[in-house]
Amino acid sequence: MSARAAEAWSKPPAVPETHYVSGLVYSDESVFADEKRRIFDRTWHLACHESEVPEPYDFRTVDYVGTPLLVVRGADRRIRTFFNVCPHRGAKIVHELSGNTKRFTCFYHLWSFDAVGACTDIPRQEGYQTVGLKKDDVGLREVRTEIHVGLVFVNLDDQATPLGQYLGKALDAFEGPMTAGKGLEVFHYNRAIIQSNWKAWQETNLDVYHEFMHVLLRRTQMTAAPLEDRKVTVHPNGHTSIAGLRAKYEYYKGMQSRDDRLALPTLRADDFIFGTVFPHVAVLARGTTMRIDVVTPLDAHRTLIEWRGLGVRGDSAEDRQARVRHHNQYWGPFGRNVPEDAYAAEAAEMGFGRGAARFQVIARDEGGSGQDDGMLRAFYGEWSRRTGRPAANPSNAPMA
Amino acid sequence: MTEQNVRELVYRSCLALDREDFDGFLALCDPALHYVVTAYSPEIRKEMTWMEQDLAGMKALLAMVPQHLRRTGSLHRHVSVYQVEAPASDGTIGALSSFLVTHTALDGGSRLFAVGHYHDRIAATGGRHLLKTRRAHLETRDLGIGLHIPI
Numbered sequence: 001m002s003a004r005a006a007e008a009w010s011k012p013p014a015v016p017e018t019h020y021v022s023g024l025v026y027s028d029e030s031v032f033a034d035e036k037r038r039i040f041d042r043t044w045h046l047a048c049h050e051s052e053v054p055e056p057y058d059f060r061t062v063d064y065v066g067t068p069l070l071v072v073r074g075a076d077r078r079i080r081t082f083f084n085v086c087p088h089r090g091a092k093i094v095h096e097l098s099g100n101t102k103r104f105t106c107f108y109h110l111w112s113f114d115a116v117g118a119c120t121d122i123p124r125q126e127g128y129q130t131v132g133l134k135k136d137d138v139g140l141r142e143v144r145t146e147i148h149v150g151l152v153f154v155n156l157d158d159q160a161t162p163l164g165q166y167l168g169k170a171l172d173a174f175e176g177p178m179t180a181g182k183g184l185e186v187f188h189y190n191r192a193i194i195q196s197n198w199k200a201w202q203e204t205n206l207d208v209y210h211e212f213m214h215v216l217l218r219r220t221q222m223t224a225a226p227l228e229d230r231k232v233t234v235h236p237n238g239h240t241s242i243a244g245l246r247a248k249y250e251y252y253k254g255m256q257s258r259d260d261r262l263a264l265p266t267l268r269a270d271d272f273i274f275g276t277v278f279p280h281v282a283v284l285a286r287g288t289t290m291r292i293d294v295v296t297p298l299d300a301h302r303t304l305i306e307w308r309g310l311g312v313r314g315d316s317a318e319d320r321q322a323r324v325r326h327h328n329q330y331w332g333p334f335g336r337n338v339p340e341d342a343y344a345a346e347a348a349e350m351g352f353g354r355g356a357a358r359f360q361v362i363a364r365d366e367g368g369s370g371q372d373d374g375m376l377r378a379f380y381g382e383w384s385r386r387t388g389r390p391a392a393n394p395s396n397a398p399m400a
Numbered sequence: 401m402t403e404q405n406v407r408e409l410v411y412r413s414c415l416a417l418d419r420e421d422f423d424g425f426l427a428l429c430d431p432a433l434h435y436v437v438t439a440y441s442p443e444i445r446k447e448m449t450w451m452e453q454d455l456a457g458m459k460a461l462l463a464m465v466p467q468h469l470r471r472t473g474s475l476h477r478h479v480s481v482y483q484v485e486a487p488a489s490d491g492t493i494g495a496l497s498s499f500l501v502t503h504t505a506l507d508g509g510s511r512l513f514a515v516g517h518y519h520d521r522i523a524a525t526g527g528r529h530l531l532k533t534r535r536a537h538l539e540t541r542d543l544g545i546g547l548h549i550p551i
Contacts, residue, residue: 052444060443097442188448189441192542215467254460324449332546334437334451339546340469346545 010358017392019363019373021380024394026197026352031394032300034387039279040065042386044146044153044163046281046294047071049308051150051185053079057100057115063304064154065296068092069143070104071152074115079147081154082117082140117142149178151283151292170239173273176266177285181312184264184290187324188309190333194342196349198280198297199383201305203348204341205274205282205293206240206379208232209364209371213344216252216336224248224270227370234368238278238382240375245272247286252336255329262288262322264312276375278382289327301353303345307331307338359392403484405529406495406522413531414477414499417550422462429455430523430530437551439538450538451550462549470548473505475513477551492521492532499536501551514540514551 013020025031048060053073060071061084068084070093086093086106093106093113103120105112112121117140122128125135144155146163149171153163160166178184194201204210208230211217229244247270249255258269267273269287276282280295290310297303309331311323330337351357362380364373380391389396409428416425429435435458437451453461478500485494496519503513516538523532536551 098445186444187446188450189444189446190439190448190450190541190543191443192544192546194545213469215464253464254457321449321452325452328449328451332450333543334547334550336464336468336548339471339548342545343469343471 012392013359013361013363015361015363017390018377018381019361021360021362021391022394023352023355023358023360025380025383025389025391026199026349027300027355028394029300031387031389032297034389035279035297035383036065038388039383039386040156040297042155042157042160043279044155044160044166044277046277046292047081047145047152047154049150049184049186049292049310050079050147050152051183051310051313052098053152054185055100057102058098059094059101059104059115060098061094061096063296064156067156069154070094070140071145071154072115079145079152080116081143081145081152082113083143085141086111087119087138087140111138113140149174150183151178166237167239167277168235168237170235170237170241170277171275171283173241173243174275174283174285177264177273177290178310180265182314183312184310185313186308187311187320188327188332189306191304191306192333192342193298194303194305194345195301196303196345197300197352198295198303199379200345200348200352201293201295201303201341202276202280202282202379203376204344205276205284206375207362207373208242208375209373210344211371214337214340216330219251220247220249220255221245221272223251227366230369232368232372232374234374234378238379238385239276240378241273241275242375243273244369245274246270247272249329258288258326259322262319262326264288264290276379278379284331286326286330289323291327291331301349305342405524406484406493406520407481409522409529409531410479410481410495410497410518410520413534414479418475418477420465420549422465422549426455426459426462428531429458430525430532431455432523432532433458434533435531435536435550436534437536437538439541441541453550458550465548468548471503471545473503475547475549476502476504476510478502479518488521490523492523495520495522499551514538514543516540516551 056075070082070084091108110123119135119138225246231244233241250257260269263269271287273285282293284291292308294306309327362373362376366372384391433455435453481497483496501514504510519535521533
């Protein structure tokens with residue numbers, strides 16, 4: 001084989017259109033605008049885990065693709081979400097990342113709101129009498145909020161499909177680990193802005209073949225069970241899951257096998273189960289601990305990634321320490337796995353960001369097992385359906 | 401053990417990590433080493449542990465570093481020892497230091513990577529001064545693509 005000149009380099013791969021992706025999906029600003037409008041404004045977004053707002057009047061603030069949101073647990077214990085902006089002059093109201101309060105007061109003119117989004121105070125309200133503006137007219141904008149296996153999802157589209165219907169069976173494997181017994185709680189949160197398109201991160205979660213990149217996975221995973229034991233499932237709406245993965249942790253220097261006593265409900269300590277929710281959530285359980293990724297685009301070339309680690313609510317100090325250690329070995333910012341994925345996402349940006357790389361190939365077909373690219377194809381199938389742009393040719397231009 | 405001994409050990413431990421002289425770094429560690437990296441999350445309102453190693457764990461972790469795909473370039477720990485305590489009843493001495501870590505990319509550009517504090521305890525063992533415990537508490541929580549070696 002020889003190297004290729006420009007014309008050959010620009011020619012699509014000789015595989016079906018569903019089996020490759022154009023580099024324009026990462027770099028074209030009009031594609032990014034469509035993603036915001038047609039995907040992120042209409043799909044369910046993971047805002048937080050319910051353990052982050054455990055008590056009445058607990059709140060969390062999050063930013064969702066440029067929209068500030070306020071997640072609050074009310075006195076009735078129901079979790080609601082609002083635009084975190086004042087209806088008066090549009091300023092962001094709550095600047096703390098979390099807390100507990102019965103009253104949210106905008107710093108600007110001291111308008112106040114309660115935990116159900118009602119306006120409770122307008123200083124010198126009589127100034128609005130001549131135009132008839134009342135507190136009842138100026139509550140916060142509520143955002144649809146639904147909870148599944150402890151995960152608090154929000155949707156900016158009031159007409160969106162209900163969460164349960166949207167998810168289908170995508171997270172069924174996590175129901176036992178996440179809800180049986182005392183349930184789970186978040187013990188780890190960190191976030192980072194990486195220099196890549198958002199999809200490059202999610203691809204690291206969808207691309208099973210890339211375990212070759214990680215010495216940790218080569219040692220603990222590829223040798224732990226026959227690759228044929230793995231089963232990729234593609235769910236409606238672009239969600240995916242994989243089962244049949246196991247790990248032999250002791251195969252990596254310095255790690256020990258994990259005690260089944262610490263296994264999350266319904267799992268073995270060496271199980272590794274995995275699921276994604278389109279477009280930008282991944283949930284992973286490694287027997288004794290869990291990780292949740294939320295991937296939020298900032299622009300076409302920068303992405304905010306939030307990582308959460310979870311353990312069993314009410315863990316003893318000793319058990320929690322072990323779970324944290326297990327989590328950190330792979331997934332913490334000093335872990336052996338996640339920093340390598342981030343390296344890969346940024347390297348992909350270097351290739352695709354300015355158009356040097358033209359296509360990526362997602363053509364591995366192992367019958368939904370082994371290192372099949374089926375999850376990537378499912379993702380891009382849904383992406384194409386929602387954006388109205390084929391991932392193989394998102395500009396809909398005549399192919400080279 | 402003098403204050404100067406304590407300061408020298410803190411600085412030498414950072415120089416060894418900067419150079420990725422892992423054998424040199426481990427030689428400065430007490431057999432009872434306990435090395436943790438912590439951070440506080442205002443999002444979940446919890447103290448977090450991001451790395452925890454004893455000496456054996458640290459040796460294993462550092463031995464595997466060359467086999468990992470990881471951040472290129474180099475780190476530079478700029479450390480100021482703020483406070484050296486009087487010896488405790490077990491003979492160890494505590495030290496509080498501030499650190500700023502810069503990352504220099506392969507093409508020569510440098511940027512601030514992380515800030516935080518070291519909370520160290522230094523032991524005098526067999527006539528040598530060794531790092532017995534270190535809690536590296538990070539104020540910086542966005543570490544970009546992360547790190548394979550201790551901060």
